Amino acid sequence: MTISRSLAVPALLALATAALIGGFLFWQLDNARSLLQRMRNEQTASGTTLRAVTPLPSPVLHGDAALTALRSGDLFALRGEWTEAETEYRRSVDSGGGLTALRKLAQAQLQRRDINGARETLRSLRSAGARDEDLVLLESIINLRSGAREDARRLLTDAAESPQKQYGLSLLAIIEGRHDDARASLSATLAGWEPTLRGYAKALLAAYDEYDLFTDSPDTHRQTLLSRALADVGECELALPILASVLAVQDDYRDAWTLAGYCQLTTERPDEAKASLERAYAIDPQKPEIQYFLARTFAKLGDHQAAITYLKYAIENGFTPAAEAKRLLAAEAFAAGDTTLALQQLDELTRTDGAGVDAFADFVTAALGTGKKEEAYARAQTAVAAHPESASAHDLLGWAALETNRKDEARTELTKALELDPTLQSARTRLDSL
Numbered sequence: 001m002t003i004s005r006s007l008a009v010p011a012l013l014a015l016a017t018a019a020l021i022g023g024f025l026f027w028q029l030d031n032a033r034s035l036l037q038r039m040r041n042e043q044t045a046s047g048t049t050l051r052a053v054t055p056l057p058s059p060v061l062h063g064d065a066a067l068t069a070l071r072s073g074d075l076f077a078l079r080g081e082w083t084e085a086e087t088e089y090r091r092s093v094d095s096g097g098g099l100t101a102l103r104k105l106a107q108a109q110l111q112r113r114d115i116n117g118a119r120e121t122l123r124s125l126r127s128a129g130a131r132d133e134d135l136v137l138l139e140s141i142i143n144l145r146s147g148a149r150e151d152a153r154r155l156l157t158d159a160a161e162s163p164q165k166q167y168g169l170s171l172l173a174i175i176e177g178r179h180d181d182a183r184a185s186l187s188a189t190l191a192g193w194e195p196t197l198r199g200y201a202k203a204l205l206a207a208y209d210e211y212d213l214f215t216d217s218p219d220t221h222r223q224t225l226l227s228r229a230l231a232d233v234g235e236c237e238l239a240l241p242i243l244a245s246v247l248a249v250q251d252d253y254r255d256a257w258t259l260a261g262y263c264q265l266t267t268e269r270p271d272e273a274k275a276s277l278e279r280a281y282a283i284d285p286q287k288p289e290i291q292y293f294l295a296r297t298f299a300k301l302g303d304h305q306a307a308i309t310y311l312k313y314a315i316e317n318g319f320t321p322a323a324e325a326k327r328l329l330a331a332e333a334f335a336a337g338d339t340t341l342a343l344q345q346l347d348e349l350t351r352t353d354g355a356g357v358d359a360f361a362d363f364v365t366a367a368l369g370t371g372k373k374e375e376a377y378a379r380a381q382t383a384v385a386a387h388p389e390s391a392s393a394h395d396l397l398g399w400a401a402l403e404t405n406r407k408d409e410a411r412t413e414l415t416k417a418l419e420l421d422p423t424l425q426s427a428r429t430r431l432d433s434l
Contacts (some may be wrong), residue, residue: 002163006254007349013230020070024101024243027177028047028055036352037184037406041143053218057320060231063191063367064095065092065096066092066095066096066098066101066352067089067092067097068350069088069089069092069095069097069101070088070089070092070097070100070101071093071237072088073086073088073092073104073108074104075087076088077104077107079110080265080266080296082108082111082112083112083268083342085104085108085111085268086105086108086112086114088111089101089104089105089107089108089110090105092104092105093105093124095357096263098128099125099128099129099130102121102124102125102128102130103125103130104202105121106118106125107234108400109121110141110145110237111266111267111268112267112268113145113237113267113268115142115145115146118138118142118336119142121136122135122139122142124134124238125138131162132159132160132246133159133160133162133164133165133324134164135154135197136156136159136162136164136165137164137165137167137168139155140152140155140156140164140171140172141168141171142237143155144168144171144175144238145237145238146345149172149176149257150334150417152168152172153172155168156168156169156172158256161402162192162194163188163192163193163194163197163198164197166185166186166188166189167185167186167189167194167197167200167201169181169185169203170185170186170189170404171235171238172183172206174204174238175242176229177240179208179222179433182204182208183205183208186201186204186205187201187205187388189201190202190205199233200233203232203233204226204229204230204233205230206229206403207222207226207228207229208222208225208226208227220246220249220250220253220256223242223243223245223246224243224246224253224255224256224259226239226242226276227240227243227246227256227259227263230242231262231263231266236262236263236266236267237263237267239259239263239347240260240263240264240267242261243259243260243262245254247260251277252283254283254284254287255279255280257276257277257279257283258276258277258280258287258289258290258293258316260276260296261273261274261277261280261290261293261297262293263275264276265277265293265296265297265300270297270300270301273293273297273411274294274298274301275298277290277293277294277297281294281338286317287317288313288314288315288317288318288319289309289314289319290308291311291317291319292311292314292319292325294306294310295307295308295309295310295311295314295325295328295332296328298310299331299332299335304332304335304336305336307328307332308329308332308333308336308341310337311325311328311329312329321409323349323359325354326345326346327332327345327346327349327362328347329341329342329345330343330345330346330349330362330366333345334366339366339401341369342366343363343367343370345373346359346362346363346366347379348361349362349363350363350379350382350383355386357383357387357389357390357392357396360379360380360382360383360386360393360396361383361392361396363376363379364376364379364380364383365398367379368399368400368403372403373400373403373404376402376403376404377397377400377401377403377406379400380393380396380397380399380400380401381397383396384397384413389420390420391416391417391418391420391421391424391427392412392417392421392424394413394416394427394431395411395413395414395417395424395426395427396416397409397415398410398411398413398417398427398430399413399426399430400430401434402414402434403414407434410430411434414427414428414430414431414434416430
């Protein structure tokens with residue numbers, strides 16, 4: 001069967017905008033939601049990227065301990081590195097991050113299928129004074145993900161009326177195939193006061209609306225559209241059983257295999273993701289999104305050469321955003337010991353139109369780490385020329401100047417960085433070392 005509109009595959013958020021997300025009080029995996037953008041006419045949505053793992057530590061770190069850890073956790077989450085995200089969110093909790101940090105910690109634990117940990121965090125949220133309706137939603141999602149469907153039903157039925165209650169009921173109805181009930185609860189959520197849940201409801205209702213455009217489509221089409229939307233709102237764990245039922249009926253459904261592989265990768269099942277994505281690849285070996293996610297899967301499994309191969313295929317076949325594939329290719333090349341290929345990719349990223357400070361930081365960090373200090377210094381100069389009002393750019397040049405024994409210039413640049421941003425601890429540390 002061919003679906004007239006392609007399923008969404010994850011598009012990827014830019015690091016430059018990722019820190020802005022850190023302040024949102026998302027109850028569910030909104031970072032994962034942002035990774036999925038609907039594809040139309042077989043083209044991946046563009047304009048957002050997910051920061052790939054850089055081979056060396058970032059030279060820049062800002063701010064209060066709890067907020068810094070929270071933002072760091074968000075960046076790990078955006079990269080799908082949930083173990084590291086959980087560690088950072090726990091640091092934020094321990095540093096006084098309060099309800100926001102606890103909510104993020106619960107997100108990471110759910111994503112990692114740590115039900116016991118999520119229940120413990122739920123108890124902490126209750127003790128910290130979280131709203132009753134928010135606690136009901138989180139507990140119901142924990143129950144749904146752990147298979148305790150009847151417990152979720154009783155909890156939601158007995159709860160006071162709220163958008164959280166209606167959203168939880170909609171998830172229950174979707175996984176039980178009660179689509180009229182699901183649409184009614186989603187419509188009630190959409191009319192409610194909780195903005196994040198309104199966004200989730202809109203995404204799930206859009207799947208129903210899209211299915212309605214093709215009244216002769218089989219139910220597997222609707223189920224796959226709903227699975228896409230569930231992944232879109234960070235509910236891959238609920239999407240996977242639905243996808244399994246679809247694939248039991250239609251084993252050659254490329255988009256369902258691709259989405260299953262993505263969800264398995266997102267929920268830390270790399271071996272299962274590999275099997276699903278290889279099945280999708282066998283059906284369509286030219287699809288760059290399949291190649292890209294195969295590469296990410298091999299990277300997770302530690303097979304860096306295979307990851308490099310599939311990333312090259314994805315780039316050659318027009319994967320967008322290309323910058324994300326190149327960042328990941330650089331990281332995998334470093335892991336495989338191919339510093340030439342890695343630096344080539346990072347170099348290309350600094351030469352793209354509108355390259356941000358982060359692209360220059362990646363190259364400078366890698367070049368310094370591999371002994372190419374003059375190349376790092378020259379590129380840091382370019383970063384300052386391109387971003388003269390960026391404290392991070394001046395910090396970067398100060399660092400490169402320090403590493404190349406240009407101490408006077410280093411002092412000037414680091415001082416400038418602190419004038420632009422007095423909280424920039426990396427610049428202060430380097431300046432103190434002079």
